[in-house]
Structure formats: C-alpha cells, structure tokens
Amino acid sequence: MDKPATPNSFRTGPDEQGMFGIFGGRFVAETLMPLILDLERNWNEVKNDPDFKAELTDLSTHYAGRPSKLYFAEGLTRHLREVSSAKGLGGGAKVYFKREDLNHTGSHKINNCLGQILLAKRMGKKRIIAETGAGQHGVASATVAARFGFPCVVYMGATDVARQSPNVFRMKLLGAEVRPVTAGHGTLKDAMNEALRDWVTNVEDTYYLIGTAAGPHPYPELVRDFQSVIGSEARAQILEQEGRLPDTIIACVGGGSNAIGMFHPFLDDKEVRIIGIEAGGRGLDGIEHCASMNAGKPGVLHGNRTYLLQNSDGQIMDGHSISAGLDYPGVGPEHSWLRDSGRVEYVPILDDEALEAFKLTTRVEGIIPALESAHAIAHAVKIVPAMDKDQIVIVNLSGRGDKDVHTVASMLGMEI
Amino acid sequence: MATRIDRRMAKLKTEGRPALVTYFMGGDPDYDTSLSIMKALPAAGADIIELGMPFSDPMADGPAIQAAGLRALKGGQTLVKTLKMASEFRAGDNDTPIVLMGYYNPIYIYGVDRFLKDAIASGIDGLIVVDLPPEMDEELCIPALKAGINFIRLATPTTDDKRLPKVLQNTSGFVYYVSMTGITGSALADTGKVAAAVKRIKGHTDLPVCVGFGVKTAEQAHVIGANADGVVVGTAIVNAVANVLGPKGEKTADPAEAVATLVSGLAQGVRSARLAAAE
Numbered sequence: 001m002d003k004p005a006t007p008n009s010f011r012t013g014p015d016e017q018g019m020f021g022i023f024g025g026r027f028v029a030e031t032l033m034p035l036i037l038d039l040e041r042n043w044n045e046v047k048n049d050p051d052f053k054a055e056l057t058d059l060s061t062h063y064a065g066r067p068s069k070l071y072f073a074e075g076l077t078r079h080l081r082e083v084s085s086a087k088g089l090g091g092g093a094k095v096y097f098k099r100e101d102l103n104h105t106g107s108h109k110i111n112n113c114l115g116q117i118l119l120a121k122r123m124g125k126k127r128i129i130a131e132t133g134a135g136q137h138g139v140a141s142a143t144v145a146a147r148f149g150f151p152c153v154v155y156m157g158a159t160d161v162a163r164q165s166p167n168v169f170r171m172k173l174l175g176a177e178v179r180p181v182t183a184g185h186g187t188l189k190d191a192m193n194e195a196l197r198d199w200v201t202n203v204e205d206t207y208y209l210i211g212t213a214a215g216p217h218p219y220p221e222l223v224r225d226f227q228s229v230i231g232s233e234a235r236a237q238i239l240e241q242e243g244r245l246p247d248t249i250i251a252c253v254g255g256g257s258n259a260i261g262m263f264h265p266f267l268d269d270k271e272v273r274i275i276g277i278e279a280g281g282r283g284l285d286g287i288e289h290c291a292s293m294n295a296g297k298p299g300v301l302h303g304n305r306t307y308l309l310q311n312s313d314g315q316i317m318d319g320h321s322i323s324a325g326l327d328y329p330g331v332g333p334e335h336s337w338l339r340d341s342g343r344v345e346y347v348p349i350l351d352d353e354a355l356e357a358f359k360l361t362t363r364v365e366g367i368i369p370a371l372e373s374a375h376a377i378a379h380a381v382k383i384v385p386a387m388d389k390d391q392i393v394i395v396n397l398s399g400r401g402d403k404d405v406h407t408v409a410s411m412l413g414m415e416i
Numbered sequence: 417m418a419t420r421i422d423r424r425m426a427k428l429k430t431e432g433r434p435a436l437v438t439y440f441m442g443g444d445p446d447y448d449t450s451l452s453i454m455k456a457l458p459a460a461g462a463d464i465i466e467l468g469m470p471f472s473d474p475m476a477d478g479p480a481i482q483a484a485g486l487r488a489l490k491g492g493q494t495l496v497k498t499l500k501m502a503s504e505f506r507a508g509d510n511d512t513p514i515v516l517m518g519y520y521n522p523i524y525i526y527g528v529d530r531f532l533k534d535a536i537a538s539g540i541d542g543l544i545v546v547d548l549p550p551e552m553d554e555e556l557c558i559p560a561l562k563a564g565i566n567f568i569r570l571a572t573p574t575t576d577d578k579r580l581p582k583v584l585q586n587t588s589g590f591v592y593y594v595s596m597t598g599i600t601g602s603a604l605a606d607t608g609k610v611a612a613a614v615k616r617i618k619g620h621t622d623l624p625v626c627v628g629f630g631v632k633t634a635e636q637a638h639v640i641g642a643n644a645d646g647v648v649v650g651t652a653i654v655n656a657v658a659n660v661l662g663p664k665g666e667k668t669a670d671p672a673e674a675v676a677t678l679v680s681g682l683a684q685g686v687r688s689a690r691l692a693a694a695e
Contacts, residue, residue, distance in 0.1 A: 025552060027548065027552060030574075030594070032574075033549045034579060183479075201598040301473060302473075310525065314471075
C-alpha cells in the first residue's frame with residue numbers, strides 16, 4: 001500500500017463522504033442509508049450547538065465524574081527506573097495514567113454513551129440498541145438508557161455472555177434486555193451483525209448506540225469527538241502539571257475509541273510520539289490474535305473500509321484476545337488511516353505480556369487495570385526503561401479491571 | 417446494449433406475466449450439489465437466477481441465508497468457485513440471466529477489475545451488492561456498468577421520493593424492491609402497501625420492478641406478481657435445501673429435486689398472475 005502524502009493537519013478528517021483517505025465510508029444496505037443520513041444531519045446540527053455542549057458537559061461533570069485525573073504513577077515509574085538501572089541504562093521516563101477507570105461505570109465508554117443518548121433524545125428516538133463484547137459498552141449503554149428512560153436491547157455474543165456474566169447481570173439490573181447472539185462464534189463481530197439486523201428491521205424509532213469509533217459514517221467521527229475529551233483533558237493537565245507536552249502517549253486499540261479519543265488532540269503535536277497497542281493474543285504467527293493493522297489487510301465490514309483480519313477469499317476471521325474488549329477483527333477507520341500515513345505506530349502486545357502488566361500495576365500502584373488497558377501499560381513497561389528520566393509517557397488507563405478478575409484467576413489457575 | 421436481463425424482461429412483458437427470480441446460495445451444501453440445483457432452476461420455471469456469494473458476515477440476512485452461507489463456506493466455497501459455477505451453468509444455458517448477489521468484501525479482495533473481467537467471462541449478467549449504496553457508486557457500480565454488467569439496486573420502504581432518483585440513477589436491469597424493512601426471510605409485508613410502493617417507483621423509472629423479501633409460497637408469488645414485473649424468492653429455496661439435510665449435513669433426499677418442486681409451484685403462482693398495471 002502506498003503511503004499517503006503527509007497532510008498539513010492530521011485532525012481534519014473525515015471528508016464529506018466520511019472517508020479518511022481510502023478508509024471509512026458508508027457501506028450499508030439501502031434500508032439503513034436514509035437513517036445514517038438523518039443521523040449525520042442531526043450530528044452536524046448538534047456538534048456546534050452550545051446548548052448541547054452545555055448539557056453534555058454538565059452530565060460529564062456531575063454524572064460521570066469528569067474531568068478524569070491525570071495521575072503520576074510513581075510506583076510504576078520507580079519500578080521501571082529500577083529495571084532501567086539493573087540494565088545499566090540509568091533512565092526511566094515518568095509515567096502518567098489518564099484515569100478513565102475512575103469514570104462512572106468504570107471505563108471511557110460512558111463518554112460516548114452520554115453524547116449519543118443526548119443525540120438520540122434530540123432525534124426523538126424511542127428505543128436504544130447496542131452491541132457489546134466484554135460488556136463495558138453494554139453496561140454504559142444500559143446505564144444511560146436507564147438514566148434517560150429508554151428501553152434498551154443489548155446484543156452480546158453467546159460466548160461473551162458466558163464469560164462475562166457479572167456484566168450481563170449489571171445490564172439486566174439496569175433494565176436492559178440482553179440478547180445472546182449464537183450466530184458465528186458468538187463474539188463482538190456477531191453481536192454487531194445482529195444489532196445491524198435489528199436496526200434494519202426497526203427503522204422508525206430505534207437509535208443504534210454504537211460502542212466504538214467504527215461503523216458507517218458519521219459514527220467514527222462522532223464517537224471520536226465524544227471520546228476526545230480524554231485527550232483534550234490530558235493535554236491541558238500535563239501542561240498544567242509538567243509545563244510541557246508528553247514525549248509519548250500510549251493507548252490500547254480494539255475498535256479504538258479510547259485510543260482515538262486520547263490521540264486526536266495530540267495528532268498535530270509533531271514532537272509527541274503516539275503508539276496504539278493491538279491485541280497480539282498468542283502471537284501474530286498464527287490466527288489467535290486481533291492485530292488487524294499488523295497482520296490484516298484493508299477490507300469492508302460493518303459499514304466501513306478498514307484493516308481487517310480476513311482470509312484470501314475476503315471472509316472475516318474470528319480473532320482471539322485474553323481481553324474481550326479487544327476481541328474484534330477490525331478497527332476504526334481513522335486508525336487505519338493514521339497507520340498508513342505513519343503518524344501513529346501500532347504494535348502488538350501478547351496475552352502474557354498484558355497479564356504481567358496487569359499484575360505489576362495492581363502490585364506497585366494499587367490499581368487493578370482492565371485487561372484492555374493492561375496492554376497499553378505492557379508497552380510502557382517495554383519502552384520506558386530505555387527512555388530518559390526527564391521524559392514523560394502518558395498511558396490511557398481506559399478502564400478498571402474488576403470485571404477481569406475471573407479471567408485472570410483462571411489464567412493463573414486459581415479459583416475464586 | 418441489451419443484456420440477457422433486458423431481453424428476458426422484454427420477452428416476459430410480451431407474454432404479459434411477471435418474472436420468477438430465484439435466489440440460491442452458491443456452494444450450499446457443496447459445489448456439485450449446488451451446481452445441480454442451479455441447472456434445475458430454469459426447467460422448473462425460474463426466469464432469472466440470483467446466485468448467492470457466501471459471506472462470513474451477512475448483516476442484512478436472516479437466519480436461513482446466514483446458515484446457508486456458513487454451510488457453503490464450510491463446504492469450501494470461494495468467489496473463484498462461485499464464478500466457476502456460473503460458467504459451468506452458462507455452458508449449457510445461454511439465455512437465463514445470472515445475477516450475482518452478496519456483499520462487497522469478497523469482491524474487493526478479489527480485485528474489482530479482475531472480478532469484472534472474470535464475471536463477464538463466466539456469463540454473469542448482473543450484480544446485487546447489498547452493502548454498496550449509491551453513495552459508494554465509484555467502488556463497483558460505475559466500473560460494472562462500463563464493463564457491460566447490470567448493477568441492480570435495492571429500493572426499500574425507507575427510500576423516499578426525494579432519495580429514489582439517486583437510487584435509480586445508475587441502476588440497470590431491474591429494480592429490486594425490498595418489500596419491508598428488515599432482514600431476508602421475515603414475514604411478508606401488506607400486499608396493498610407493496611403494490612403502492614411498486615407504483616411509486618414506476619413513477620420514477622421505466623425499469624422493471626421486482627419485489628422480494630418475504631415471498632415464500634405460490635399463493636404469495638401470485639398476489640405479489642399481480643402488481644410487479646417480477647417476484648424474488650430466496651429464503652424459501654434455501655430452506656428447501658436445508659430441509660433435506662440431516663443433523664450432520666448429510667443429504668436425506670436430493671436437494672435439486674426439492675428445490676425444483678418448490679420452484680415449479682412458485683412458477684405456477686407467478687404465471688397465473690396477470691400484469692395489471694403495465695399494459
């Protein structure tokens with residue numbers, strides 16, 4: 001693939017057709033097309049509407065708990081400086097965590113859900129549908145649906161329903177109906193297919209609250225904009241706390257909503273190195289991973305063109321990751337474009353490396369990170385010892401790991 | 417240049433009856449069986465054949481066609497084999513139009529130029545690609561039209577009068593009216609509404625309008641056919657295949673015969689429907 005010409009700014013996309021270079025677009029059935037155009041019209045109206053912004057800011061502050069803190073991870077920094085010294089390097093950058101795990105519902109997902117529920121309300125929709133993998137987006141969707149009095153149906157792969165039962169129960173408590181999807185392998189990709197089938201059937205009154213910065217235009221743009229509060233805050237906070245921009249920022253990428261939210265405000269800060277972490281699963285040699293940008297190729301799925309795990313016939317493969325939230329064979333289209341343009345590096349982290357970072361962070365910071373976020377921390381663990389002491393790294397701690405303790409226990413051969 | 421689809425539609429118009437358009441899944445449950453089903457369709461009364469290209473993630477299809485696609489993929493079907501199936505059929509039948517129907521990704525991965533060249537060589541006459549709305553016409557629709565292949569667009573109940581011209585702009589062969597919002601295989605919509613919708617579309621185009629989604633019986637084909645230029649049946653045919661497969665996918669009867677029996681009945685329903693409007 002040819003590398004696209006370097007643009008003056010990396011923050012202007014998508015174009016009017018919803019394209020980021022060759023990525024993105026609106027690859028949907030005709031039945032959905034008028035709905036997507038209607039959504040785009042409404043989105044264009046609200047995105048610069050001060051009343052909408054004020055309502056969202058108020059909810060973000062008083063309901064979700066924003067701004068989230070930018071925390072100097074002193075314990076992890078000290079640990080990695082010891083590692084650096086042991087290697088005879090004598091370095092070790094300062095590590096900061098952007099604490100999205102402290103948000104209401106325990107992850108960055110609430111940022112997007114609050115924005116979209118206000119949009120749904122304004123559009124006069126009567127019913128919310130959502131897809132979920134690990135259940136974090138399902139819980140956040142069920143939460144805002146409860147708060148605003150919408151009936152909510154969450155599609156979740158049957159495999160995920162079985163391995164994420166606490167979140168299934170939370171969604172039910174919140175009044176949502178969880179519909180297990182048995183098609184395919186019963187994971188996030190299949191849940192998304194089923195949500196689209198619901199939407200194509202219930203076109204009049206239903207709002208599809210998509211959970212990541214993917215899908216047909218305008219979803220990748222609007223989800224990014226709702227999540228960009230992460231990067232905007234982090235940028236202001238680091239300037240406040242350190243008086244300068246970070247050297248490196250890191251976030252994990254499944255569909256990529258926490259990452260694009262973290263990255264977007266920094267894209268034109270050329271001195272900031274930006275790294276997205278894909279799920280390397282059990283290694284990129286086989287098929288047990290979800291590293292679509294490292295091991296996949298561009299294709300069309302779920303309404304957009306993007307890097308996908310697929311075979312030579314264009315059939316989509318099921319990925320694997322220890323973390324259900326990264327277990328998706330595609331990625332948001334803007335990441336694909338940022339990859340090809342070279343602005344952002346995307347590297348894989350293996351299941352085992354993420355698990356080690358999970359344990360380390362819990363021990364030295366007293367913070368149990370989500371397994372998704374542990375992938376981003378694992379990469380910091382790799383690169384920080386070789387950096388200088390006066391350098392700064394921000395890791396987006398996208399969610400808390402309480403939901404993962406069962407998975408981790410079984411990985412470690414423990415019973416709880 | 418008139419295509420096989422144009423010629424077939426013109427002929428049926430002089431006969432004063434609607435077309436029976438039959439969808440089946442290429443490679444379901446295996447290549448050879450599927451080819452025998454395809455070969456049996458014209459004699460059973462199919463006027464146009466829609467050859468389904470299996471896809472791992474058919475987001476607009478109901479459980480029956482999803483399952484058929486998975487059976488086909490499990491049986492080793494690929495786009496290469498689907499094109500081969502068309503050319504083997506074409507060797508014995510130079511008149512029945514073949515429309516490939518499916519999703520874009522396998523075509524995109526095959527390569528659009530190479531695909532169009534091979535599709536023409538295989539005797540393909542038209543394409544229905546579910547996830548390519550007019551907004552994405554540059555991808556495949558325009559190249560296909562230039563190559564002489566009909567690009568058949570779906571119009572739906574959500575396609576209002578304002579949008580219809582955009583949908584019809586680069587459509588050729590026929591217009592496929594999806595009778596309801598929803599996935600394939602759902603219940604048939606109110607026939608009065610369908611008739612009104614066909615009339616509405618005909619106000620915007622001279623192309624034939626075929627109606628699909630939800631037609632399962634000869635009686636329904638008869639009723640829908642009274643007000644349309646063609647009736648599309650898909651899920652019922654795919655089910656006829658599934659019904660003669662055992663729990664492990666083994667054949668309990670001849671799928672081609674099961675399909676032929678169903679299609680003969682549907683053909684009778686269609687042939688007894690008089691074209692009320694078009695005269």
